[in-house]
Amino acid sequence: MSQPSVLIAGAGPTGLILAITLLKNGVPVRLIDKDSKHRIGSKGAGIQPRTLKSYDILGILPEILKCADKELYRRRMYELPAGIKVIKELPMMEYVEPTTGMPHTNPVTIGQDLHEEILREYLRELGRIFELGTCRAGRL
The missing domain is CATH 3.50.50.60 (FAD/NAD(P)-binding domain)
Structure with missing residues (x-):
C-alpha cells in the first residue's frame, strides 16, 4: 500500500x-x-441534481436511486392516530421532466x-x- x-x-x-x-x-x-x-x-437528507450528476459520473448513482425517495415534489398528510390513511397531498415544488440533455432535474431524499x-x-x-x-x- x-x-x-x-x-x-x-x-x-x-x-x-x-x-x-x-x-x-x-x-x-x-x-x-x-x-x-x-x-x-x-442531518440532511436531500441530494440535489448537480450532486446526482456527480454520482452518475462516479458510478454511484444507480445504488443511490435504488434507495432514494424520488417523489420529493409531493408530500402527504396522514390521518392520525394511525398515520396510514392519506388525507391530503401537497405539491412541494414543480416536478421537471428529465430529458436526454438534462437527466438529473429533480432532487431526491435518502x-x-x-x-x-x-x-x-x-x-x-x-x-x-x-x-x-x-x-x-x-x-x-
Missing part, C-alpha cells in the same frame, strides 16, 4: 465523496473520523445513514477502509 498523499478528516458524505473522487483519479488517501461508530439518522453506507461500500470496493475514533486529541 502506498503512503497516502491526502488525509481526509471526516467520514460524512463530503469526506466519503472526496475520498472516492481522489481514489478514482489515482490519488492515495487516508480517511479518518473522530466518532467511534457510524452515526444513525440524518437518509444520511443509508447514504453514507452506500458510499462506504463503494470505498470498500475501491479497496479503501476508513478509520473510526481517530481524530481525538493526540490520536492522529
